[in-house]
Amino acid sequence: THFGYETVTESEKQDRVAGVFSSVAESYDKMNDIMSLGIHRLWKDHFVSSLNPGATTPLGKPQRMLDVAGGTGDIAFRMLQHAHVHNANPNIHITISDINPDMLAVGKQRSLDLPVSYQSNLSFLEANAEMLPAQIKDNSLDLYTVSFGIRNFSNIPAALREAHRVLKPGGVFACLEFSKVDKYPLLNAIYKRWSFSAIPLIGQLVAADRDSYQYLVESIDRFPSQEAFRDMIVDAGFAVSGDGYENLTGGIAAIHKGIKP
Numbered sequence: 001t002h003f004g005y006e007t008v009t010e011s012e013k014q015d016r017v018a019g020v021f022s023s024v025a026e027s028y029d030k031m032n033d034i035m036s037l038g039i040h041r042l043w044k045d046h047f048v049s050s051l052n053p054g055a056t057t058p059l060g061k062p063q064r065m066l067d068v069a070g071g072t073g074d075i076a077f078r079m080l081q082h083a084h085v086h087n088a089n090p091n092i093h094i095t096i097s098d099i100n101p102d103m104l105a106v107g108k109q110r111s112l113d114l115p116v117s118y119q120s121n122l123s124f125l126e127a128n129a130e131m132l133p134a135q136i137k138d139n140s141l142d143l144y145t146v147s148f149g150i151r152n153f154s155n156i157p158a159a160l161r162e163a164h165r166v167l168k169p170g171g172v173f174a175c176l177e178f179s180k181v182d183k184y185p186l187l188n189a190i191y192k193r194w195s196f197s198a199i200p201l202i203g204q205l206v207a208a209d210r211d212s213y214q215y216l217v218e219s220i221d222r223f224p225s226q227e228a229f230r231d232m233i234v235d236a237g238f239a240v241s242g243d244g245y246e247n248l249t250g251g252i253a254a255i256h257k258g259i260k261p
Ligand code: SAM
Pocket: 017, 021, 068, 069, 070, 071, 072, 073, 074, 075, 097, 098, 099, 100, 103, 127, 128, 129, 130, 146, 147, 148, 149, 152, 153, 154
């Protein structure tokens, strides 16, 4: 592959991922829209409404959520909106965490445009998902989300174990990630062509950064299938219902959920 990924060590992979996201931070939101033809917004809206944040908060105790690899805030901001508007419930707290300070800085800047009451529900944390800091305590969270982040982690089982550790019993792990379109050969062919030819080219033209977007495409290709990833979630100790996942747009993306027993 482009970066010879299979032969590099975990820390080398982490450095590369850091480099990619530092260089795409500024163009990240615009590029998401271009590369996905805007569809990532629909997936994210669906992901958040399926989690219904703010619905189950007991009186007095805020619902505590952690958005891991939260980057520029797309998921957390939707969760705030959903809790405040759909559930008329401001009694929530969301920590946006990311390993990359440049992505977090863009998220912080964007959060200043939110209503002040939303901003007071929010905090930011620079953290590696594979080794969350001690301030995120065991059994302390109601909801853990990770959206388009987990495929970049060097050690996915370690991150899943951390998710399991920090969630309360009954707490929900929810992941939105690119996945496999194997069941639809024609859609798969079009999608593969789009991602392997168009996306690096668009990255070059729009963000002057072909390599980073090439990396993103390859990281999608390497990510496990819906079933294999579901099995990893189960191995980390989560209970899943039904298949354990929901395909979006034929499997271009998928939502996986697990509950900590
Ligand atoms: N969640 C956002 C979204 O849905 O638009 C951002 C996704 S962005 C494609 C992936 C993010 O994962 C980047 O911000 C990157 O810094 C972060 N990331 C990569 N490796 C990480 C790790 N080990 N721990 C925490 N965040 C990580």
